[in-house]
Amino acid sequence: MHTIYLCSPSAHEEVISLPMIEFRLIEQKIDFEGIDTLIFTSKESVKSIDRLNKNWIQIPAVSIGEETTKAIKALGGKVIYSNSKSYGELMAKELIERFPTHSFLYLRPKKISFDFKSYLSSFDVKCADKILYETVCKSYPKNFTLEKNSVIIFTSPSTIKCFLQNFNWDSSYKAVVIGSTTQKHIPSHWTSFISSFPTIESCIKIAQDI
Numbered sequence: 523m524h525t526i527y528l529c530s531p532s533a534h535e536e537v538i539s540l541p542m543i544e545f546r547l548i549e550q551k552i553d554f555e556g557i558d559t560l561i562f563t564s565k566e567s568v569k570s571i572d573r574l575n576k577n578w579i580q581i582p583a584v585s586i587g588e589e590t591t592k593a594i595k596a597l598g599g600k601v602i603y604s605n606s607k608s609y610g611e612l613m614a615k616e617l618i619e620r621f622p623t624h625s626f627l628y629l630r631p632k633k634i635s636f637d638f639k640s641y642l643s644s645f646d647v648k649c650a651d652k653i654l655y656e657t658v659c660k661s662y663p664k665n666f667t668l669e670k671n672s673v674i675i676f677t678s679p680s681t682i683k684c685f686l687q688n689f690n691w692d693s694s695y696k697a698v699v700i701g702s703t704t705q706k707h708i709p710s711h712w713t714s715f716i717s718s719f720p721t722i723e724s725c726i727k728i729a730q731d732i
Contacts, residue, residue, distance in 0.1 A: 525669040526729045529681040542600055542684035543657045551669035561628040565593035571629050572597050588615050610636025618645050632656035635703050659684035670694045673729040679707040698729045
């Protein structure tokens with residue numbers, strides 16, 4: 523049985539936790555004036571806004587991903603629309619179609635793979651954004667090594683970047699990625715598999731079946 527590493531801040535019993543990233547809150551005041559809908563693309567954004575301004579729960583939200591939606595509801599927020607697939611452009615197109623007159627606030631990390639503000643604004647849909655947190659790489663000792671023939675699960679482009687800052691890729695490794703956005707950041711010489719659904723559970727199932 524091959525070893526499975528999960529490069530995510532979230533731990534799961536079936537695999538070995540190998541977190542690659544950690545989050546740092548960017549302190550600021552959040553003004554909700556003129557905003558009628560919040561955009562969440564990660565559960566970390568939900569946690570961050572809850573630390574900065576509890577009044578966010580009074581504003582309806584749209585979300586990407588099951589885990590993000592669960593986080594919003596767990597803290598008392600209201601989700602008026604959610605997309606289970608973690609694809610920003612697909613979600614943005616649906617927002618334009620469903621909510622063309624809404625004024626959105628995109629609550630985001632410092633670095634993003636898709637710019638909701640620019641995309642929605644280009645279709646004359648009002649959208650502002652606020653940077654809530656930044657993602658930074660964790661560091662591992664140089665003598666820390668991974669098992670040969672391991673399957674390594676990557677849950678975001680940042681986890682790939684931070685992995686490569688800590689480890690060299692061995693040809694015996696195989697990668698499982700959570701979605702198409704993350705897949706685009708996989709080096710071409712890696713053996714990789716993409717999850718059928720954008721959840722960690724789906725990634726683990728594929729990793730176990732390889």
